[in-house]
Amino acid sequence: MFARNLSRLAVLMAATLAPAAALAQISDDVVKIGVLTDMNGPAATPTGQGSVTAAQMAIDDFGGKVLGKPISIIVGDHQLKPDIGGGIARRWYDVDQVDLIVDVPVSAVGLAVQGIANEKKKLFITHSTLTADFHGKSCSPYAMQWVIDTRSLAVGTAQAVVKRGGDSWFFITDDYAFGHSLERDASSVVTANGGKVLGSVRPPLATPDLSSFVLQAQASKAKIIGIAAGPPNNMNEIKTAAEFGVFKGGQQMAALLALITDIHSLGLPAAQGLLLTTSFYWDMDDKTREWSKRYFAKMNRMPTMWQAGVYSSVMSYLNGIKEAGTDEPLKVAAKMREKPVEDFFSRNGKLREDNLMVHDLWLMQVKKPEESKYPWDYYQILAKIPGDEAFGPPDPACAMVKK
Numbered sequence: 001m002f003a004r005n006l007s008r009l010a011v012l013m014a015a016t017l018a019p020a021a022a023l024a025q026i027s028d029d030v031v032k033i034g035v036l037t038d039m040n041g042p043a044a045t046p047t048g049q050g051s052v053t054a055a056q057m058a059i060d061d062f063g064g065k066v067l068g069k070p071i072s073i074i075v076g077d078h079q080l081k082p083d084i085g086g087g088i089a090r091r092w093y094d095v096d097q098v099d100l101i102v103d104v105p106v107s108a109v110g111l112a113v114q115g116i117a118n119e120k121k122k123l124f125i126t127h128s129t130l131t132a133d134f135h136g137k138s139c140s141p142y143a144m145q146w147v148i149d150t151r152s153l154a155v156g157t158a159q160a161v162v163k164r165g166g167d168s169w170f171f172i173t174d175d176y177a178f179g180h181s182l183e184r185d186a187s188s189v190v191t192a193n194g195g196k197v198l199g200s201v202r203p204p205l206a207t208p209d210l211s212s213f214v215l216q217a218q219a220s221k222a223k224i225i226g227i228a229a230g231p232p233n234n235m236n237e238i239k240t241a242a243e244f245g246v247f248k249g250g251q252q253m254a255a256l257l258a259l260i261t262d263i264h265s266l267g268l269p270a271a272q273g274l275l276l277t278t279s280f281y282w283d284m285d286d287k288t289r290e291w292s293k294r295y296f297a298k299m300n301r302m303p304t305m306w307q308a309g310v311y312s313s314v315m316s317y318l319n320g321i322k323e324a325g326t327d328e329p330l331k332v333a334a335k336m337r338e339k340p341v342e343d344f345f346s347r348n349g350k351l352r353e354d355n356l357m358v359h360d361l362w363l364m365q366v367k368k369p370e371e372s373k374y375p376w377d378y379y380q381i382l383a384k385i386p387g388d389e390a391f392g393p394p395d396p397a398c399a400m401v402k403k
Helices: 002-023 048-062 082-094 107-120 150-163 177-192 211-219 233-243 260-266 286-299 305-324 329-338 387-391
Strands: 031-037 069-077 100-103 123-126 143-145 168-173 196-201 224-228 252-255 275-278 361-366 379-385
Touching: 031 048, 031 082, 031 305, 048 069, 048 100, 048 286, 048 305, 069 082, 082 100, 082 107, 100 305, 107 123, 107 143, 123 305, 123 329, 150 177, 150 224, 150 252, 150 275, 150 361, 150 379, 150 387, 168 177, 168 211, 177 196, 177 224, 196 211, 211 233, 224 233, 233 252, 233 260, 275 379, 286 305, 305 329, 379 387
Parallel strands: 031 069, 031 100, 100 123, 123 143, 168 196, 168 224, 224 252, 252 275
Antiparallel strands: 275 361, 361 379
């Protein structure tokens, strides 16, 4: 009788404990996060070691463990090449048991990694892959876009600037897909809001002398010269424009992609007056300053929106594991979508059904040298751009969007 009761007690205890055991499952007894980035190329300053540092800060702030298991980090350099990035991602998922890949600058590399994450059913969060296709026709339940995309950069900037009276535009556009998409999206917003696009010029990527293109933009007399370009053209165009007195002549330049490290490199005398959109600025409030000063102590420069976004997403991911009781990818992603993303990086943030993290953006103007009171005091906030307005509705081309 005693043995039978003991057996029943054992069964009862097993049944009681089973759900708790099932809820606390970490594959391989470690949560491994891979930072796949550009460590030595043109994207190394706005991503690179700074993204690695931001990810490690999130792990340390979380306590180094989740559900009692250690959190580790691994770093890879994709050299801005899709084949190398794809190869690293495949090895990480297959051999190194990486649970999450983050960062991944350059859209071509990001899309390659996204495809592998989908194939391997592992998570990937990008911060510096900007193509809107990532959460559109190429969307995946395993891949998230956290910081910004081409549509929000173009639409957010153009709409906010036109509302402030910048109703005539001329574009200097990088002559490849990224630049074309920025110009197309911004132009549609300018005209939809009653403005005019007076023309455009399209220098090839890495054009050494941009003088003739800047002079054509200046001669257009457009109120706004839109820079639909990424590095290195965008910064060289702004520098050339300053040398030709574009700002002093009463025209303004709006960079559809510019980062605080770009402004630091250019210097305020060349960049003053520039309009740009960002999802993060270190000097916005006490929360941004507190985290950014800790980051500065490690990196000796202020973070870009991409690097701050890495911290935000890693912290959200780890909280998702904690709340799900497992690191099973889709269960973690579901938990990440349940709660608002409200931290030092994101205002009014939410991870949408298409795995795009929508949040408020900010229209900034670069200060004049005499307006800057201390190091890295570069921006004046002109307007808040609500996230839903900047990012727009989910793309019906995404299979995850409810029709």
